[in-house]
Amino acid sequence: MKNNKSKIWKKIRVNWMLYLFMLPAIVYYIVFHYVPIYGVQIAFQDYKIGQAFGESAWVGFKHFQRFFNSAWFGTVLKNTLTLSLLNLFLGFPLPIILALLLNEVKNMRVRKVVQTMTYAPHFISMVILCGTVTMFLSPSTGIIGMAINGIRQAMGLNSINVLSVGPAFKWIYVLSGIWQQTGWGSVIYLAALSGVDPQLLEAAEMDGANKVQRMIHINFPVLIPTIVIQLILKCGQMLNVGYEKVYLLQNSTILQSSEVISTYVYRSGIQGAQYSYSTAVSLFNSVVNATILIIVNQITRKLSKENSLW
Protein backbone atom coordinates (compact mmCIF):
# COMPACT_ATOMS: atom_id res chain seq x y z
CA MET A 1 0.00 0.00 0.00
CA LYS A 2 2.69 2.44 1.04
CA ASN A 3 4.83 1.32 -1.81
CA ASN A 4 1.95 1.97 -4.19
CA LYS A 5 1.46 5.45 -2.85
CA SER A 6 5.09 6.41 -3.22
CA LYS A 7 4.96 5.09 -6.77
CA ILE A 8 2.14 7.47 -7.60
CA TRP A 9 4.03 10.33 -5.98
CA LYS A 10 7.05 9.48 -8.04
CA LYS A 11 4.96 9.54 -11.22
CA ILE A 12 3.58 12.92 -10.27
CA ARG A 13 7.06 14.26 -9.45
CA VAL A 14 8.48 13.09 -12.76
CA ASN A 15 5.71 14.79 -14.70
CA TRP A 16 5.41 17.91 -12.52
CA MET A 17 5.51 20.05 -15.64
CA LEU A 18 2.21 18.58 -16.86
CA TYR A 19 0.50 19.88 -13.72
CA LEU A 20 1.96 23.29 -14.39
CA PHE A 21 0.40 23.03 -17.87
CA MET A 22 -3.01 22.44 -16.32
CA LEU A 23 -2.70 25.09 -13.65
CA PRO A 24 -3.92 28.18 -15.57
CA ALA A 25 -7.04 26.36 -16.79
CA ILE A 26 -7.78 25.01 -13.32
CA VAL A 27 -7.40 28.44 -11.75
CA TYR A 28 -9.63 29.89 -14.47
CA TYR A 29 -12.33 27.31 -13.80
CA ILE A 30 -12.21 27.88 -10.06
CA VAL A 31 -12.30 31.67 -10.24
CA PHE A 32 -14.76 32.15 -13.09
CA HIS A 33 -16.94 29.03 -12.92
CA TYR A 34 -16.85 27.40 -9.50
CA VAL A 35 -17.07 30.64 -7.52
CA PRO A 36 -20.28 31.63 -9.39
CA ILE A 37 -21.63 28.09 -8.85
CA TYR A 38 -20.95 28.54 -5.14
CA GLY A 39 -22.70 31.90 -5.47
CA VAL A 40 -25.96 30.28 -6.59
CA GLN A 41 -26.75 30.04 -2.88
CA ILE A 42 -27.89 33.67 -3.00
CA ALA A 43 -31.10 32.35 -4.57
CA PHE A 44 -32.02 31.27 -1.02
CA GLN A 45 -30.67 34.42 0.63
CA ASP A 46 -31.12 38.17 0.65
CA TYR A 47 -27.99 39.25 -1.15
CA LYS A 48 -26.88 42.86 -0.91
CA ILE A 49 -24.37 44.34 -3.35
CA GLY A 50 -20.82 44.40 -2.00
CA GLN A 51 -21.26 41.24 0.07
CA ALA A 52 -19.12 38.22 -0.64
CA PHE A 53 -20.87 34.93 -1.38
CA GLY A 54 -21.87 33.22 1.86
CA GLU A 55 -22.24 36.39 3.90
CA SER A 56 -25.94 36.97 3.35
CA ALA A 57 -28.86 35.91 5.54
CA TRP A 58 -30.84 32.80 4.54
CA VAL A 59 -34.48 33.31 3.60
CA GLY A 60 -35.51 29.89 2.26
CA PHE A 61 -37.74 29.76 -0.82
CA LYS A 62 -38.99 33.34 -0.59
CA HIS A 63 -37.69 34.37 -4.01
CA PHE A 64 -38.99 31.27 -5.71
CA GLN A 65 -42.44 31.87 -4.26
CA ARG A 66 -42.37 35.46 -5.43
CA PHE A 67 -41.51 34.32 -8.96
CA PHE A 68 -44.24 31.65 -9.04
CA ASN A 69 -46.79 34.21 -7.85
CA SER A 70 -45.70 37.02 -10.14
CA ALA A 71 -47.59 37.93 -13.30
CA TRP A 72 -44.43 37.33 -15.34
CA PHE A 73 -44.14 33.65 -14.37
CA GLY A 74 -46.77 32.39 -16.80
CA THR A 75 -45.75 34.83 -19.51
CA VAL A 76 -42.04 34.07 -19.59
CA LEU A 77 -42.62 30.33 -19.26
CA LYS A 78 -45.08 30.35 -22.14
CA ASN A 79 -42.84 32.50 -24.36
CA THR A 80 -39.77 30.42 -23.62
CA LEU A 81 -41.56 27.17 -24.39
CA THR A 82 -43.15 28.59 -27.54
CA LEU A 83 -39.82 29.74 -28.98
CA SER A 84 -38.12 26.55 -27.96
CA LEU A 85 -40.71 24.13 -29.34
CA LEU A 86 -41.22 26.07 -32.55
CA ASN A 87 -37.48 26.11 -33.03
CA LEU A 88 -37.30 22.38 -32.39
CA PHE A 89 -40.12 21.40 -34.74
CA LEU A 90 -39.09 23.66 -37.61
CA GLY A 91 -35.36 23.95 -37.05
CA PHE A 92 -34.44 20.40 -36.15
CA PRO A 93 -35.46 18.45 -39.30
CA LEU A 94 -34.10 20.95 -41.81
CA PRO A 95 -30.36 20.29 -41.33
CA ILE A 96 -31.05 16.57 -41.74
CA ILE A 97 -32.96 17.13 -44.98
CA LEU A 98 -30.28 19.52 -46.24
CA ALA A 99 -27.55 16.97 -45.51
CA LEU A 100 -29.45 14.21 -47.33
CA LEU A 101 -30.01 16.42 -50.35
CA LEU A 102 -26.46 17.76 -50.43
CA ASN A 103 -25.23 14.21 -50.25
CA GLU A 104 -27.02 13.47 -53.53
CA VAL A 105 -25.25 16.28 -55.36
CA LYS A 106 -22.58 14.40 -57.24
CA ASN A 107 -20.82 17.38 -58.78
CA MET A 108 -18.21 18.10 -56.11
CA ARG A 109 -17.67 21.72 -57.07
CA VAL A 110 -21.39 22.55 -56.92
CA ARG A 111 -21.64 20.79 -53.59
CA LYS A 112 -18.67 22.72 -52.20
CA VAL A 113 -20.09 26.07 -53.30
CA VAL A 114 -23.54 25.41 -51.83
CA GLN A 115 -21.99 24.12 -48.60
CA THR A 116 -19.73 27.13 -48.22
CA MET A 117 -22.64 29.47 -48.78
CA THR A 118 -24.97 27.74 -46.33
CA TYR A 119 -22.32 27.71 -43.56
CA ALA A 120 -21.60 31.42 -43.98
CA PRO A 121 -24.56 32.83 -41.97
CA HIS A 122 -23.35 30.89 -38.92
CA PHE A 123 -20.33 33.17 -38.69
CA ILE A 124 -22.33 36.37 -38.70
CA SER A 125 -22.56 37.90 -35.28
CA MET A 126 -25.84 38.13 -33.38
CA VAL A 127 -25.79 41.92 -33.43
CA ILE A 128 -25.46 41.91 -37.19
CA LEU A 129 -28.08 39.22 -37.71
CA CYS A 130 -30.60 41.02 -35.54
CA GLY A 131 -29.64 44.38 -37.02
CA THR A 132 -30.22 42.99 -40.49
CA VAL A 133 -33.57 41.50 -39.48
CA THR A 134 -34.64 44.84 -37.98
CA MET A 135 -33.55 46.73 -41.07
CA PHE A 136 -35.21 44.29 -43.48
CA LEU A 137 -38.47 44.45 -41.57
CA SER A 138 -38.62 48.23 -41.28
CA PRO A 139 -41.98 49.32 -42.74
CA SER A 140 -40.54 52.42 -44.44
CA THR A 141 -37.26 51.17 -45.91
CA GLY A 142 -36.90 47.44 -45.24
CA ILE A 143 -37.10 45.06 -48.18
CA ILE A 144 -39.32 42.54 -46.35
CA GLY A 145 -41.28 45.09 -44.31
CA MET A 146 -42.28 46.92 -47.47
CA ALA A 147 -43.23 43.71 -49.23
CA ILE A 148 -45.48 42.70 -46.35
CA ASN A 149 -47.22 46.06 -46.38
CA GLY A 150 -47.52 45.94 -50.16
CA ILE A 151 -49.37 42.64 -49.90
CA ARG A 152 -51.52 43.91 -47.05
CA GLN A 153 -52.47 47.00 -49.03
CA ALA A 154 -53.41 44.89 -52.03
CA MET A 155 -55.67 42.90 -49.72
CA GLY A 156 -57.19 46.11 -48.41
CA LEU A 157 -55.55 45.96 -44.99
CA ASN A 158 -53.73 48.77 -43.20
CA SER A 159 -49.93 49.02 -42.95
CA ILE A 160 -48.16 47.59 -39.95
CA ASN A 161 -44.73 47.54 -38.38
CA VAL A 162 -44.06 43.83 -38.04
CA LEU A 163 -41.48 44.47 -35.34
CA SER A 164 -44.11 45.79 -32.97
CA VAL A 165 -46.67 43.06 -33.59
CA GLY A 166 -46.51 40.64 -30.64
CA PRO A 167 -47.51 37.36 -32.32
CA ALA A 168 -45.03 37.95 -35.17
CA PHE A 169 -42.08 37.88 -32.80
CA LYS A 170 -41.79 34.09 -32.52
CA TRP A 171 -41.76 33.71 -36.29
CA ILE A 172 -39.11 36.38 -36.71
CA TYR A 173 -37.02 34.67 -34.06
CA VAL A 174 -37.39 31.15 -35.42
CA LEU A 175 -37.12 31.90 -39.13
CA SER A 176 -34.00 34.03 -38.73
CA GLY A 177 -32.53 31.22 -36.63
CA ILE A 178 -33.28 28.71 -39.37
CA TRP A 179 -31.60 30.95 -41.92
CA GLN A 180 -28.52 31.23 -39.74
CA GLN A 181 -28.10 27.69 -38.41
CA THR A 182 -29.47 25.18 -40.94
CA GLY A 183 -26.31 24.99 -43.04
CA TRP A 184 -23.95 24.67 -40.11
CA GLY A 185 -26.26 22.17 -38.43
CA SER A 186 -25.94 19.88 -41.46
CA VAL A 187 -22.16 19.46 -41.02
CA ILE A 188 -22.50 16.75 -38.42
CA TYR A 189 -25.02 14.79 -40.52
CA LEU A 190 -22.89 15.09 -43.64
CA ALA A 191 -20.00 13.64 -41.65
CA ALA A 192 -22.19 10.72 -40.64
CA LEU A 193 -23.32 10.21 -44.24
CA SER A 194 -19.73 9.81 -45.39
CA GLY A 195 -19.79 6.60 -43.36
CA VAL A 196 -22.45 4.96 -45.56
CA ASP A 197 -21.16 1.77 -47.14
CA PRO A 198 -20.87 2.48 -50.90
CA GLN A 199 -21.27 -1.24 -51.68
CA LEU A 200 -24.68 -1.18 -50.05
CA LEU A 201 -25.75 1.74 -52.24
CA GLU A 202 -24.42 -0.02 -55.33
CA ALA A 203 -26.25 -3.21 -54.49
CA ALA A 204 -29.47 -1.27 -53.98
CA GLU A 205 -28.98 0.43 -57.32
CA MET A 206 -28.49 -2.94 -59.00
CA ASP A 207 -31.69 -4.14 -57.42
CA GLY A 208 -33.50 -1.20 -58.94
CA ALA A 209 -33.86 1.20 -56.04
CA ASN A 210 -34.03 4.79 -57.25
CA LYS A 211 -32.28 7.72 -55.60
CA VAL A 212 -35.17 8.67 -53.35
CA GLN A 213 -35.55 5.09 -52.17
CA ARG A 214 -31.84 4.78 -51.51
CA MET A 215 -31.92 8.05 -49.60
CA ILE A 216 -34.81 6.94 -47.40
CA HIS A 217 -33.86 3.30 -46.86
CA ILE A 218 -30.07 3.41 -46.75
CA ASN A 219 -28.79 6.92 -46.03
CA PHE A 220 -31.41 8.00 -43.55
CA PRO A 221 -31.10 4.99 -41.18
CA VAL A 222 -27.36 5.69 -40.90
CA LEU A 223 -28.23 9.10 -39.48
CA ILE A 224 -30.60 7.84 -36.78
CA PRO A 225 -28.06 7.49 -33.92
CA THR A 226 -26.77 11.02 -34.57
CA ILE A 227 -30.32 12.33 -34.78
CA VAL A 228 -31.29 10.74 -31.47
CA ILE A 229 -28.28 12.16 -29.61
CA GLN A 230 -28.83 15.62 -31.09
CA LEU A 231 -32.49 15.41 -30.15
CA ILE A 232 -31.79 14.45 -26.53
CA LEU A 233 -29.33 17.30 -26.23
CA LYS A 234 -31.83 19.73 -27.76
CA CYS A 235 -34.55 18.56 -25.35
CA GLY A 236 -32.21 19.20 -22.43
CA GLN A 237 -31.97 22.79 -23.63
CA MET A 238 -35.74 23.17 -23.76
CA LEU A 239 -35.91 26.18 -21.43
CA ASN A 240 -32.54 27.56 -22.50
CA VAL A 241 -33.58 30.26 -24.92
CA GLY A 242 -30.54 32.52 -24.78
CA TYR A 243 -30.79 36.21 -24.01
CA GLU A 244 -28.36 37.29 -26.73
CA LYS A 245 -30.80 37.09 -29.61
CA VAL A 246 -34.12 37.76 -27.89
CA TYR A 247 -32.70 40.84 -26.22
CA LEU A 248 -31.62 42.31 -29.56
CA LEU A 249 -34.88 41.56 -31.36
CA GLN A 250 -37.39 42.60 -28.71
CA ASN A 251 -38.60 46.10 -27.98
CA SER A 252 -40.76 47.64 -25.28
CA THR A 253 -43.99 47.41 -27.31
CA ILE A 254 -43.83 43.62 -27.59
CA LEU A 255 -42.27 42.78 -24.24
CA GLN A 256 -45.30 40.70 -23.26
CA SER A 257 -44.85 38.28 -26.14
CA SER A 258 -41.07 38.32 -26.36
CA GLU A 259 -39.77 38.21 -22.78
CA VAL A 260 -38.20 34.81 -22.05
CA ILE A 261 -36.71 33.48 -18.83
CA SER A 262 -33.14 34.52 -19.64
CA THR A 263 -34.00 38.08 -20.68
CA TYR A 264 -36.23 38.35 -17.62
CA VAL A 265 -33.27 37.32 -15.47
CA TYR A 266 -31.13 39.96 -17.16
CA ARG A 267 -33.74 42.68 -16.80
CA SER A 268 -34.61 41.99 -13.19
CA GLY A 269 -31.11 40.96 -12.10
CA ILE A 270 -28.55 43.17 -13.78
CA GLN A 271 -30.74 46.11 -14.76
CA GLY A 272 -33.10 45.95 -11.78
CA ALA A 273 -30.44 44.90 -9.24
CA GLN A 274 -32.69 42.18 -7.74
CA TYR A 275 -29.77 39.80 -7.48
CA SER A 276 -31.23 37.09 -5.28
CA TYR A 277 -34.59 37.04 -7.01
CA SER A 278 -33.14 36.71 -10.53
CA THR A 279 -30.72 34.01 -9.39
CA ALA A 280 -33.71 32.06 -8.09
CA VAL A 281 -35.42 32.43 -11.47
CA SER A 282 -32.40 31.15 -13.33
CA LEU A 283 -31.91 28.29 -10.86
CA PHE A 284 -35.51 27.24 -11.47
CA ASN A 285 -34.70 27.29 -15.20
CA SER A 286 -31.64 25.04 -14.78
CA VAL A 287 -33.49 22.56 -12.58
CA VAL A 288 -36.29 22.18 -15.13
CA ASN A 289 -33.75 21.72 -17.93
CA ALA A 290 -31.87 19.04 -16.05
CA THR A 291 -35.12 17.25 -15.24
CA ILE A 292 -36.23 17.21 -18.88
CA LEU A 293 -32.80 15.95 -19.98
CA ILE A 294 -32.92 13.08 -17.49
CA ILE A 295 -36.49 12.12 -18.41
CA VAL A 296 -35.82 12.16 -22.15
CA ASN A 297 -32.66 10.15 -21.68
CA GLN A 298 -34.50 7.57 -19.57
CA ILE A 299 -37.16 7.19 -22.25
CA THR A 300 -34.51 6.79 -24.94
CA ARG A 301 -32.73 4.20 -22.84
CA LYS A 302 -35.93 2.21 -22.56
CA LEU A 303 -36.43 2.33 -26.31
CA SER A 304 -32.88 1.66 -27.44
CA LYS A 305 -30.01 1.45 -25.03
CA GLU A 306 -27.12 2.25 -27.34
CA ASN A 307 -28.59 5.59 -28.39
CA SER A 308 -28.92 7.15 -24.94
CA LEU A 309 -26.39 9.59 -23.49
CA TRP A 310 -25.63 7.52 -20.41
Add this chain to the structure above:
Amino acid sequence: MERKRKWRNQCRADRIFDIVNGILMVFIFAVCFYPLYYIVVVSFSKQVVGSYLVPNGFTLAGYESIFQNKDVWSGYANTIFYTVAGVLASLVVTLPCAYALSRKDCVGRNLVMGFIMVTMYIGGGLVPSYINISNLGLINSRWAIILSSLTTAYNLILARSFFYTTIPDDLFEAARVDGCGNGRFFVQIVMPLSKPITAVMALYFGVARWNSYFTEMIYLRDLEKYPLSLILRRLLWSIEALEQMIEDGLIENVSHAMKEVELAGIMQYCLIVVSTIPMMIIYPFMQKYFAKGVMIGAVKG
Protein backbone atom coordinates in the same frame (compact mmCIF):
# COMPACT_ATOMS: atom_id res chain seq x y z
CA MET B 1 -38.75 -6.41 -72.10
CA GLU B 2 -40.51 -5.89 -68.81
CA ARG B 3 -37.19 -5.41 -67.14
CA LYS B 4 -35.96 -2.90 -69.64
CA ARG B 5 -39.01 -0.72 -69.18
CA LYS B 6 -38.55 -0.81 -65.44
CA TRP B 7 -34.95 0.32 -65.88
CA ARG B 8 -35.97 3.20 -68.05
CA ASN B 9 -38.57 4.28 -65.51
CA GLN B 10 -35.97 4.19 -62.80
CA CYS B 11 -33.75 6.47 -64.75
CA ARG B 12 -36.55 8.91 -65.25
CA ALA B 13 -37.35 8.99 -61.54
CA ASP B 14 -33.71 9.68 -60.81
CA ARG B 15 -33.53 12.33 -63.47
CA ILE B 16 -36.56 14.10 -62.04
CA PHE B 17 -35.00 13.87 -58.61
CA ASP B 18 -31.75 15.38 -59.85
CA ILE B 19 -33.55 18.27 -61.48
CA VAL B 20 -35.68 18.98 -58.41
CA ASN B 21 -32.64 18.68 -56.19
CA GLY B 22 -30.69 21.03 -58.46
CA ILE B 23 -33.45 23.62 -58.29
CA LEU B 24 -33.54 23.27 -54.52
CA MET B 25 -29.78 23.78 -54.29
CA VAL B 26 -30.00 26.95 -56.38
CA PHE B 27 -32.85 28.15 -54.16
CA ILE B 28 -30.94 27.40 -50.94
CA PHE B 29 -27.86 29.11 -52.30
CA ALA B 30 -29.88 32.18 -53.22
CA VAL B 31 -31.61 32.35 -49.83
CA CYS B 32 -28.25 32.37 -48.07
CA PHE B 33 -26.50 34.61 -50.56
CA TYR B 34 -29.00 37.31 -51.45
CA PRO B 35 -29.39 38.99 -48.02
CA LEU B 36 -25.62 39.37 -47.77
CA TYR B 37 -25.41 40.69 -51.33
CA TYR B 38 -28.30 43.06 -50.72
CA ILE B 39 -26.58 44.58 -47.67
CA VAL B 40 -23.48 45.33 -49.75
CA VAL B 41 -25.56 46.88 -52.53
CA VAL B 42 -27.49 49.15 -50.16
CA SER B 43 -24.30 50.29 -48.47
CA PHE B 44 -23.25 51.94 -51.75
CA SER B 45 -26.64 53.49 -52.46
CA LYS B 46 -28.10 56.95 -52.05
CA GLN B 47 -31.41 55.45 -50.99
CA VAL B 48 -32.25 52.23 -49.21
CA VAL B 49 -35.45 51.82 -51.19
CA GLY B 50 -35.06 50.52 -54.73
CA SER B 51 -31.55 49.11 -54.38
CA TYR B 52 -32.32 45.48 -55.03
CA LEU B 53 -29.73 44.28 -57.53
CA VAL B 54 -27.63 47.40 -58.11
CA PRO B 55 -27.33 50.55 -55.99
CA ASN B 56 -30.11 53.10 -56.43
CA GLY B 57 -27.74 56.01 -57.07
CA PHE B 58 -24.14 55.11 -56.32
CA THR B 59 -22.49 56.98 -53.46
CA LEU B 60 -19.83 56.51 -50.82
CA ALA B 61 -21.54 58.93 -48.41
CA GLY B 62 -22.39 56.17 -45.97
CA TYR B 63 -18.81 54.97 -45.78
CA GLU B 64 -17.53 58.54 -45.52
CA SER B 65 -19.69 59.30 -42.50
CA ILE B 66 -18.72 55.99 -40.92
CA PHE B 67 -15.02 56.65 -41.28
CA GLN B 68 -15.46 60.15 -39.90
CA ASN B 69 -17.02 58.72 -36.77
CA LYS B 70 -14.37 58.28 -34.09
CA ASP B 71 -16.49 55.75 -32.17
CA VAL B 72 -16.32 53.43 -35.14
CA TRP B 73 -12.53 53.65 -35.20
CA SER B 74 -12.17 53.06 -31.48
CA GLY B 75 -14.71 50.24 -31.70
CA TYR B 76 -12.76 48.62 -34.48
CA ALA B 77 -9.49 48.95 -32.55
CA ASN B 78 -11.12 47.49 -29.44
CA THR B 79 -12.60 44.55 -31.31
CA ILE B 80 -9.21 43.78 -32.83
CA PHE B 81 -7.57 44.08 -29.43
CA TYR B 82 -10.11 41.81 -27.69
CA THR B 83 -9.86 39.28 -30.50
CA VAL B 84 -6.06 39.13 -30.76
CA ALA B 85 -5.31 39.32 -27.03
CA GLY B 86 -8.19 36.99 -26.26
CA VAL B 87 -7.13 34.36 -28.77
CA LEU B 88 -3.52 34.42 -27.58
CA ALA B 89 -4.57 34.09 -23.95
CA SER B 90 -7.02 31.32 -24.79
CA LEU B 91 -4.39 29.35 -26.71
CA VAL B 92 -1.84 29.67 -23.90
CA VAL B 93 -4.40 28.36 -21.40
CA THR B 94 -6.05 25.71 -23.58
CA LEU B 95 -3.32 23.92 -25.53
CA PRO B 96 -0.88 22.99 -22.71
CA CYS B 97 -3.76 21.89 -20.49
CA ALA B 98 -5.33 19.81 -23.28
CA TYR B 99 -1.95 18.21 -23.96
CA ALA B 100 -1.42 17.32 -20.30
CA LEU B 101 -4.92 15.84 -20.22
CA SER B 102 -4.12 13.67 -23.22
CA ARG B 103 -1.07 12.07 -21.58
CA LYS B 104 -1.88 8.58 -20.26
CA ASP B 105 0.95 8.75 -17.69
CA CYS B 106 -0.47 11.91 -16.13
CA VAL B 107 -1.92 10.81 -12.80
CA GLY B 108 -5.27 12.41 -11.99
CA ARG B 109 -6.06 13.59 -15.50
CA ASN B 110 -9.55 12.07 -15.37
CA LEU B 111 -10.22 13.93 -12.15
CA VAL B 112 -9.25 17.23 -13.78
CA MET B 113 -11.28 16.36 -16.88
CA GLY B 114 -14.34 15.70 -14.71
CA PHE B 115 -13.74 18.93 -12.83
CA ILE B 116 -13.80 20.83 -16.14
CA MET B 117 -16.67 18.90 -17.74
CA VAL B 118 -18.98 19.62 -14.80
CA THR B 119 -19.10 23.22 -15.98
CA MET B 120 -20.68 22.11 -19.26
CA TYR B 121 -23.81 21.10 -17.37
CA ILE B 122 -23.76 23.22 -14.23
CA GLY B 123 -23.12 26.93 -14.17
CA GLY B 124 -23.57 29.86 -11.84
CA GLY B 125 -25.68 31.71 -14.36
CA LEU B 126 -25.70 35.33 -15.36
CA VAL B 127 -26.18 37.08 -12.04
CA PRO B 128 -23.70 35.20 -9.79
CA SER B 129 -21.11 35.56 -12.58
CA TYR B 130 -21.78 39.28 -12.72
CA ILE B 131 -21.46 39.59 -8.94
CA ASN B 132 -18.25 37.59 -9.09
CA ILE B 133 -16.73 39.94 -11.68
CA SER B 134 -17.93 42.88 -9.63
CA ASN B 135 -16.39 41.51 -6.42
CA LEU B 136 -13.12 40.98 -8.29
CA GLY B 137 -13.19 44.69 -9.14
CA LEU B 138 -13.26 44.02 -12.87
CA ILE B 139 -16.39 45.96 -13.84
CA ASN B 140 -15.57 48.37 -16.67
CA SER B 141 -12.16 46.76 -17.08
CA ARG B 142 -10.80 45.29 -20.31
CA TRP B 143 -9.50 42.44 -18.18
CA ALA B 144 -13.04 41.31 -17.49
CA ILE B 145 -13.53 40.72 -21.21
CA ILE B 146 -10.26 38.83 -21.70
CA LEU B 147 -10.39 36.76 -18.52
CA SER B 148 -14.06 35.88 -18.15
CA SER B 149 -14.06 33.60 -21.22
CA LEU B 150 -10.55 32.18 -21.42
CA THR B 151 -11.45 28.68 -22.52
CA THR B 152 -14.36 26.28 -22.88
CA ALA B 153 -14.74 22.66 -21.90
CA TYR B 154 -15.75 21.86 -25.46
CA ASN B 155 -12.55 23.28 -26.95
CA LEU B 156 -10.42 21.57 -24.30
CA ILE B 157 -11.97 18.21 -25.16
CA LEU B 158 -11.50 18.90 -28.85
CA ALA B 159 -7.81 19.71 -28.45
CA ARG B 160 -7.31 16.77 -26.10
CA SER B 161 -8.71 14.29 -28.61
CA PHE B 162 -6.45 15.76 -31.26
CA PHE B 163 -3.32 15.28 -29.11
CA TYR B 164 -4.59 11.87 -28.12
CA THR B 165 -4.70 10.64 -31.70
CA THR B 166 -1.71 12.45 -33.25
CA ILE B 167 1.04 12.39 -30.61
CA PRO B 168 2.12 8.77 -30.02
CA ASP B 169 3.26 7.76 -26.52
CA ASP B 170 6.56 6.43 -27.84
CA LEU B 171 7.51 9.85 -29.09
CA PHE B 172 7.81 11.26 -25.59
CA GLU B 173 9.56 8.12 -24.32
CA ALA B 174 12.15 8.51 -27.05
CA ALA B 175 12.60 12.19 -26.27
CA ARG B 176 12.87 11.46 -22.56
CA VAL B 177 15.68 9.00 -23.18
CA ASP B 178 17.49 11.77 -24.99
CA GLY B 179 17.08 13.95 -21.90
CA CYS B 180 14.17 16.09 -23.12
CA GLY B 181 11.72 17.20 -20.41
CA ASN B 182 7.98 17.78 -20.73
CA GLY B 183 8.32 21.52 -21.25
CA ARG B 184 10.80 21.34 -24.08
CA PHE B 185 8.98 18.40 -25.62
CA PHE B 186 5.74 20.35 -25.74
CA VAL B 187 7.27 23.50 -27.21
CA GLN B 188 9.71 21.94 -29.67
CA ILE B 189 7.96 18.76 -30.74
CA VAL B 190 4.24 18.79 -29.91
CA MET B 191 3.48 22.34 -31.04
CA PRO B 192 5.04 22.01 -34.51
CA LEU B 193 3.01 18.82 -35.01
CA SER B 194 -0.19 20.52 -33.89
CA LYS B 195 -0.65 23.27 -36.43
CA PRO B 196 -4.11 22.06 -37.55
CA ILE B 197 -5.57 22.04 -34.04
CA THR B 198 -3.93 25.38 -33.26
CA ALA B 199 -5.63 26.82 -36.35
CA VAL B 200 -9.00 25.34 -35.40
CA MET B 201 -8.72 26.61 -31.84
CA ALA B 202 -7.58 30.08 -32.91
CA LEU B 203 -10.53 30.28 -35.30
CA TYR B 204 -13.11 29.07 -32.81
CA PHE B 205 -11.90 31.43 -30.11
CA GLY B 206 -11.42 34.23 -32.65
CA VAL B 207 -14.91 34.03 -34.14
CA ALA B 208 -16.47 33.93 -30.68
CA ARG B 209 -14.46 36.99 -29.61
CA TRP B 210 -15.10 38.93 -32.80
CA ASN B 211 -18.86 38.37 -32.61
CA SER B 212 -19.33 38.76 -28.87
CA TYR B 213 -21.44 41.60 -27.50
CA PHE B 214 -23.29 40.52 -24.36
CA THR B 215 -20.28 40.16 -22.04
CA GLU B 216 -19.04 43.55 -23.19
CA MET B 217 -22.47 45.08 -22.73
CA ILE B 218 -22.83 44.02 -19.10
CA TYR B 219 -19.21 44.48 -17.96
CA LEU B 220 -18.12 47.65 -19.78
CA ARG B 221 -19.31 51.18 -19.02
CA ASP B 222 -17.10 53.54 -21.05
CA LEU B 223 -17.81 54.12 -24.71
CA GLU B 224 -14.09 54.13 -25.53
CA LYS B 225 -13.79 50.51 -24.38
CA TYR B 226 -16.75 49.31 -26.47
CA PRO B 227 -16.15 46.84 -29.30
CA LEU B 228 -17.60 47.45 -32.76
CA SER B 229 -20.63 45.24 -32.09
CA LEU B 230 -21.83 47.57 -29.33
CA ILE B 231 -21.23 50.66 -31.47
CA LEU B 232 -23.37 49.07 -34.17
CA ARG B 233 -26.09 48.24 -31.68
CA ARG B 234 -26.13 51.85 -30.48
CA LEU B 235 -26.53 53.11 -34.03
CA LEU B 236 -29.35 50.65 -34.74
CA TRP B 237 -31.22 51.60 -31.62
CA SER B 238 -30.80 55.33 -32.11
CA ILE B 239 -32.35 55.04 -35.57
CA GLU B 240 -35.23 53.00 -34.24
CA ALA B 241 -35.84 55.63 -31.56
CA LEU B 242 -35.69 58.43 -34.13
CA GLU B 243 -38.15 56.62 -36.43
CA GLN B 244 -40.48 56.07 -33.51
CA MET B 245 -40.30 59.77 -32.63
CA ILE B 246 -41.20 60.74 -36.20
CA GLU B 247 -44.07 58.27 -36.19
CA ASP B 248 -45.34 59.63 -32.89
CA GLY B 249 -45.15 63.20 -34.23
CA LEU B 250 -42.62 64.34 -31.63
CA ILE B 251 -40.33 65.99 -34.19
CA GLU B 252 -41.12 69.35 -35.78
CA ASN B 253 -38.71 69.43 -38.70
CA VAL B 254 -39.78 66.13 -40.17
CA SER B 255 -38.08 66.40 -43.55
CA HIS B 256 -34.73 67.14 -41.91
CA ALA B 257 -35.18 64.27 -39.51
CA MET B 258 -36.18 61.96 -42.36
CA LYS B 259 -32.95 62.85 -44.15
CA GLU B 260 -31.01 62.02 -41.03
CA VAL B 261 -32.77 58.69 -40.73
CA GLU B 262 -32.04 57.98 -44.39
CA LEU B 263 -28.30 58.60 -44.00
CA ALA B 264 -28.19 56.73 -40.71
CA GLY B 265 -30.04 53.91 -42.48
CA ILE B 266 -27.31 53.68 -45.13
CA MET B 267 -24.68 53.98 -42.39
CA GLN B 268 -25.91 50.87 -40.62
CA TYR B 269 -25.62 48.86 -43.82
CA CYS B 270 -22.07 50.21 -44.25
CA LEU B 271 -21.18 49.41 -40.66
CA ILE B 272 -22.43 45.86 -41.11
CA VAL B 273 -20.26 45.47 -44.22
CA VAL B 274 -17.23 46.93 -42.47
CA SER B 275 -17.56 44.77 -39.39
CA THR B 276 -18.25 41.55 -41.28
CA ILE B 277 -15.60 41.90 -43.99
CA PRO B 278 -12.68 40.40 -42.03
CA MET B 279 -14.80 37.36 -41.21
CA MET B 280 -16.05 36.91 -44.76
CA ILE B 281 -12.53 37.22 -46.18
CA ILE B 282 -10.92 34.60 -43.98
CA TYR B 283 -13.98 32.37 -43.84
CA PRO B 284 -13.79 30.56 -47.22
CA PHE B 285 -10.15 29.62 -46.57
CA MET B 286 -10.83 28.42 -43.07
CA GLN B 287 -14.11 26.65 -43.69
CA LYS B 288 -12.55 23.19 -43.89
CA TYR B 289 -10.83 23.70 -40.54
CA PHE B 290 -14.11 24.70 -38.94
CA ALA B 291 -15.84 21.63 -40.27
CA LYS B 292 -12.89 19.50 -39.20
CA GLY B 293 -13.35 20.78 -35.66
CA VAL B 294 -16.96 19.64 -35.67
CA MET B 295 -15.88 16.17 -36.85
CA ILE B 296 -13.23 15.78 -34.12
CA GLY B 297 -15.79 16.97 -31.60
CA ALA B 298 -18.34 14.43 -32.80
CA VAL B 299 -16.14 11.58 -31.58
CA LYS B 300 -17.50 10.75 -28.15
CA GLY B 301 -15.20 11.47 -25.17
